[in-house]
Amino acid sequence: MRTAAPIRLLANGRVWSGAVPPAADPDCPTAVATIAEQGGRIVAVGGLDELRRRYPGTEELDFGGRLVTPGFIDCHTHVVYQGNRAGEIARRLAGESYQSIARAGGGILATVNATRAASMQQLVEGALPRVDALLAEGVTTLEIKSGYGLDLEAELRMLQAGRAIGAQRALTVATTYLGAHAVPPEHAGDAEGYVDRLCNELIPAVAASGHADAFDAYCERVAFSAPQVARAFTAARAHGLPVKLHADQLSNMHGATLAAQHGALSADHLEYTDAAGVAALADAGTVAVLLPGAYYFLREQQLPPIELLRSSGVPMAIATDCNPGTSPMASILMAMNFAAVEFGMSTAECLAGVTIAAARALGLHADRGTIEAGKWCDLAVWNAAQPAELVQGIGMRPLHQRFRHGQPDP
Ligand SMILES: [Zn+2]
Numbered sequence: 424m425r426t427a428a429p430i431r432l433l434a435n436g437r438v439w440s441g442a443v444p445p446a447a448d449p450d451c452p453t454a455v456a457t458i459a460e461q462g463g464r465i466v467a468v469g470g471l472d473e474l475r476r477r478y479p480g481t482e483e484l485d486f487g488g489r490l491v492t493p494g495f496i497d498c499h500t501h502v503v504y505q506g507n508r509a510g511e512i513a514r515r516l517a518g519e520s521y522q523s524i525a526r527a528g529g530g531i532l533a534t535v536n537a538t539r540a541a542s543m544q545q546l547v548e549g550a551l552p553r554v555d556a557l558l559a560e561g562v563t564t565l566e567i568k569s570g571y572g573l574d575l576e577a578e579l580r581m582l583q584a585g586r587a588i589g590a591q592r593a594l595t596v597a598t599t600y601l602g603a604h605a606v607p608p609e610h611a612g613d614a615e616g617y618v619d620r621l622c623n624e625l626i627p628a629v630a631a632s633g634h635a636d637a638f639d640a641y642c643e644r645v646a647f648s649a650p651q652v653a654r655a656f657t658a659a660r661a662h663g664l665p666v667k668l669h670a671d672q673l674s675n676m677h678g679a680t681l682a683a684q685h686g687a688l689s690a691d692h693l694e695y696t697d698a699a700g701v702a703a704l705a706d707a708g709t710v711a712v713l714l715p716g717a718y719y720f721l722r723e724q725q726l727p728p729i730e731l732l733r734s735s736g737v738p739m740a741i742a743t744d745c746n747p748g749t750s751p752m753a754s755i756l757m758a759m760n761f762a763a764v765e766f767g768m769s770t771a772e773c774l775a776g777v778t779i780a781a782a783r784a785l786g787l788h789a790d791r792g793t794i795e796a797g798k799w800c801d802l803a804v805w806n807a808a809q810p811a812e813l814v815q816g817i818g819m820r821p822l823h824q825r826f827r828h829g830q831p832d833p
Pocket of ligand 1: 744
């Protein structure tokens with residue numbers, strides 16, 4: 424006979440549940456509450472006395488009045504890669520553009536060459552310090568993209584490395600096949616030919632492997648055109664992979680509209696997205712994933728249309744975009760700080776951006792992203808009294824403890 428898992432009371436936290444949208448909750452209020460957990464799930468949230476009556480004799484753990492939020496979700500990362508591109512910073516500071524460096528064999532293709540040469544074990548070992556930095560800031564769910572392999576074997580190796588990271592840490596990993604990240608060197612000058620191969624060979628094989636949870640593409644002059652991305656999206660969806668898009672980062676390619684037309688989970692970057700693109704995202708329910716680390720690091724001047732996204736009710740997520748070239752940042756708290764300082768996002772928007780909106784960007788909002796009965800008991804407990812401290816500080820290391828599926832980190 425199986426016995427039910429014991430119930431535990433996680434008592435006396437100052438809880439920001441994330442259950443109220445930022446527009447209705449601009450002040451980010453918190454309430455002292457107790458969370459009842461069983462088998463990794465939240466079974467109730469309420470007053471301690473009431474929950475003690477409902478579940479007598481249960482184990483209790485006291486949060487001592489600390490701030491408690493849902494575990495953070497970094498919904499856009501490229502943490503698996505090999506090699507480094509530290510030399511590019513001097514070239515960019517000397518005035519060379521990212522596009523020019525990419526055309527000269529730097530940028531994504533430099534990482535492709537190093538990543539193709541790495542074993543899966545090397546990829547995992549290289550990524551873990553970056554992953555651990557994110558865990559130390561309360562991340563409990565992490566998206567990891569491929570896209571530095573660009574042939575079948577290397578892409579599958581990257582995706583398997585992502586799965587292995589999820590198995591080696593107390594962490595949920597969502598993997599994304601970024602098959603249309605760049606035109607691989609063996610198809611140089613022949614993006615159409617590569618997209619043919621993507622649609623006919625690579626997407627079907629990756630989908631069949633079960634190693635990818637979604638498909639992603641980069642729609643930009645240095646990458647793929649809108650019609651090429653549309654072909655790849657059609658193939659991905661036909662093989663059961665939901666889609667996401669790197670859209671309108673460096674120019675207005677009408678990527679937001681393209682993503683919306685394909686029912687994308689998210690459209691990411693969006694610096695150059697226009698009003699029609701925002702309206703399309705709102706109609707489709709596609710999440711806007713904002714990446715202020717890349718904006719900062721590339722010293723961009725074009726701000727994403729935050730006010731329009733806000734007034735149109737488009738959910739806004741915030742992610743690190745952690746990658747070796749354009750956003751070498753393994754800090755979700757810094758991404759929130761940048762979103763506030765550079766993009767003018769409120770504390771409530773920053774918090775929602777790394778919890779419920781980020782869960783939605785991964786299609787995982789049914790069971791994570793807020794502190795509510797029925798969801799996974801993924802929590803971050805902070806040495807802070809109010810949520811604004813998480814957004815304001817830089818390098819403060821405010822995490823007290825992380826819970827993933829009800830289990831605290833040792
Ligand atoms: Zn990216």
